Amino acid sequence: MxxxxxxxxxxPIAAFAQGPARDLPYRTFGNWLVGCDNTGACAALVLPEGEGPGRVYLRIARGGAGADLPEVSIVPVGGGAPAGGWRLSVDGGTAVGPLAPRPGDQTGRAPITARDFGTLLPGLRDGARLSIEATGRAVAAMDIRGGGAALRWMDERQGRNRTTTALVARGPGAPPASDGAVPxxxxxxxxxxxxxxxxxxxxxxxxxxxxxxxxxxxxxxxxxxxxxxxxxxxxxxxxxxxxxxxxxxxxxxxxxxxxxxxxxxxxxxxxxxxxxxxxxxxxxxxxxxxxxxxxxxxxxxxxxxxxxxxxxxxxxxxxxxxxxxxxxxxxxxxxxxxxxxxxxxxxxxxxxAEVPPPPDPPQRQARHGQGRPHR
Structure with a gap:
């Protein structure tokens, strides 16, 4: 094109928008950044910390349709992945992995299965530290405090709070009826x-x-x-x-x-x-x-x-x-x-579409008494 x-x-970039924070389609919660679009699709990121090689971040994305499931991955900054994959755990709890990129994926993005995400989710909501290991040693750690508020905000934007598909506050409600279509x-x-x-x-x-x-x-x-x-x-x-x-x-x-x-x-x-x-x-x-x-x-x-x-x-x-x-x-x-x-x-x-017709020009006000009713 x-x-x-x-x-x-x-x-350097300045603030994107000048309106009140409540009007913005993204928010931060500690080390979490969450954003949603007009179709109801959202993504939550646990941002990488520090500088230099070996940094990674966690991404949780979900479409706006009621039946859409979370797509979760661990992503290295700039690509690349350890030969044996990553293992993740929260606050020393049960580790999941090894997590490895799909064959041929040069970005190093490693998908996290629904089962492994289910293991991590309680810790992501209420925990403090996400630890990442590779080849038996710690390679990164991320502050995940604020995760419960971040994921709850994501649920709210998608209309999932108190439904069977919520990530935080689950309830008996039906998933949102939206199909997530792009307007x-x-x-x-x-x-x-x-x-x-x-x-x-x-x-x-x-x-x-x-x-x-x-x-x-x-x-x-x-x-x-x-x-x-x-x-x-x-x-x-x-x-x-x-x-x-x-x-x-x-x-x-x-x-x-x-x-x-x-x-x-x-x-x-x-x-x-x-x-x-x-x-x-x-x-x-x-x-x-x-x-x-x-x-x-x-x-x-x-x-x-x-x-x-x-x-x-x-x-x-x-x-x-x-x-x-x-x-x-x-x-x-x-x-x-x-x-x-x-x-x-x-x-x-x-x-x-066809070009819409221009709006009608405003009518001029009467001057010097013109247009007034005769006595």
């Missing part, structure tokens, strides 16, 4: 990118404002222009959106997330610009970092990542009126988790 890149980012979002075909107009002009006098300071809308009197932070930069990329509108991505600030863009959408004539934000649970993205566009799919992307194995990836598409979130994967903590195990926090599939 061909992407047009609107910037590069190599800076479809009506997205028109991408528009052609030929004969694009010039971007709106830049206000060279407005040097006292920055993209970040503009918040959710243009500053007063800025119709048709952008202020200070874009002065001296080359003309921004222009993308024709489905329905004929245009998006302009102005180079913005170089903050903690690296180069960001101020995005504006105009009408078919390239006029009447307005600020747009990219939706995401917990807080919209006002100035996306490393913004990209794929002409073949009409999808926009944001990529935020660091050399310490954390970051986020987002994809959005224009539905003819606004941007819709298609995917969000993230690793908010820089602890060495492999990218394949980053938290999946949102999923949607584009569904071919």
């Amino acid at each position: 061909r992407f047009l890149m609107f910037g590069l980012i190599l800076a 479809k979002v009506p997205i028109p075909a991408p528009a052609p990118q030929d004969r694009l107009p010039r971007p709106p002009g830049v206000n060279a006098a407005g040097t006292d404002a920055s993209c970040e300071a503009q918040g959710g809308g243009l500053p007063p009197g800025a119709a048709g222009r952008v202020t200070g932070a874009t002065v001296g930069n080359p003309p921004p990329p222009v993308v024709r959106l489905a329905g004929g509108a245009f998006l302009y991505a102005y180079p913005c600030a170089r903050g903690a997330q690296g180069p960001t863009s101020l995005t504006m959408v105009t009408n078919r004539e390239g006029r009447a610009p307005r600020r747009v934000q990219f939706p995401r649970p917990g807080g919209a993205v006002a100035t996306p970092a490393n913004l990209s566009y794929a002409p073949e799919s009409g999808q926009f992307g944001q990529s935020v990542r660091t050399a310490r194995d954390c970051g986020e990836e987002n994809r959005w598409a224009w539905d003819g009126l606004r941007f819709r979130l298609l995917s969000w994967t993230a690793m908010p903590l820089c602890r060495g988790v492999n990218e394949a195990d980053w938290l999946v926090l949102h999923r949607a599939e584009p569904d071919p």
Whole structure:
């Protein structure tokens, strides 16, 4: 897939979302990190500790359908596995194993059977330390305090509390009726990118404002222009959106997330610009970092990542009126988790659709007594 890149980012990641913690689809519980997506699928990670080789982490993943069972594995940071496999135990209790990767799996991921998970589960809920041994010696240990709260939160997000499928608080209730299906979002075909107009002009006098300071809308009197932070930069990329509108991505600030863009959408004539934000649970993205566009799919992307194995990836598409979130994967903590195990926090599939009609313009109010009833 061909992407047009609107910037590069190599800076440390900042907080992903600006909304209250209760609105975020992920939470931490001590050394546990748990995240769920909009289909009800969840993953819980016991994060690796320390630095250097030999680090591992535990992953418990479960789909959102009522019949989905937990998929549990022990994963080495960066791949590789001991020849004899791993043995796991909690607080010196019964060990399970040896646990070894499937033949041909170069990642070193070792599945844990349902029987072995059942042995470990009481300790994961109430224990303090998960010990990992290989070839008869200890190779790692992880703090698992908070496991009961982490797994209970996961059960709650999936609607499993007090049901026969709960990991913590089991009860007589039936499993959730959800089928865990990925929702479809009506997205028109991408528009052609030929004969694009010039971007709106830049206000060279407005040097006292920055993209970040503009918040959710243009500053007063800025119709048709952008202020200070874009002065001296080359003309921004222009993308024709489905329905004929245009998006302009102005180079913005170089903050903690690296180069960001101020995005504006105009009408078919390239006029009447307005600020747009990219939706995401917990807080919209006002100035996306490393913004990209794929002409073949009409999808926009944001990529935020660091050399310490954390970051986020987002994809959005224009539905003819606004941007819709298609995917969000993230690793908010820089602890060495492999990218394949980053938290999946949102999923949607584009569904071919017609461009919706524009909303009716607001009616003007009557002036100087016009429209009043005659006496």
